[in-house]
Amino acid sequence: MTDCGGNAARQRLITWRSNGKKRMGAGKKFAGELFYDAMGECTEPVTVDDDGWCDFYCNGNSVSVWVRAKAFEYLAVNE
Numbered sequence: 001m002t003d004c005g006g007n008a009a010r011q012r013l014i015t016w017r018s019n020g021k022k023r024m025g026a027g028k029k030f031a032g033e034l035f036y037d038a039m040g041e042c043t044e045p046v047t048v049d050d051d052g053w054c055d056f057y058c059n060g061n062s063v064s065v066w067v068r069a070k071a072f073e074y075l076a077v078n079e
Contacts, residue, residue, distance in 0.1 A: 022055070029052070
């Protein structure tokens with residue numbers, strides 16, 4: 001798995017193998033916020049912990065782009 005981010009309002013994961021997860025820092029300012037996979041690969045949201053960290057998931061042989069709930073709602077409305 002590779003990631004690009006940290007202290008950003010989005011996280012990206014790519015995997016060429018089986019399902020997995022990666023613990024990444026989103027930033028303390030996002031503590032308690034829900035993130036959704038904008039690509040629709042992972043259907044359950046994840047929550048950033050009090051320290052600004054979260055386990056982000058990615059299904060095998062896919063790409064997941066995790067965005068804040070507000071951004072996800074905007075994407076869903078403007079599809």
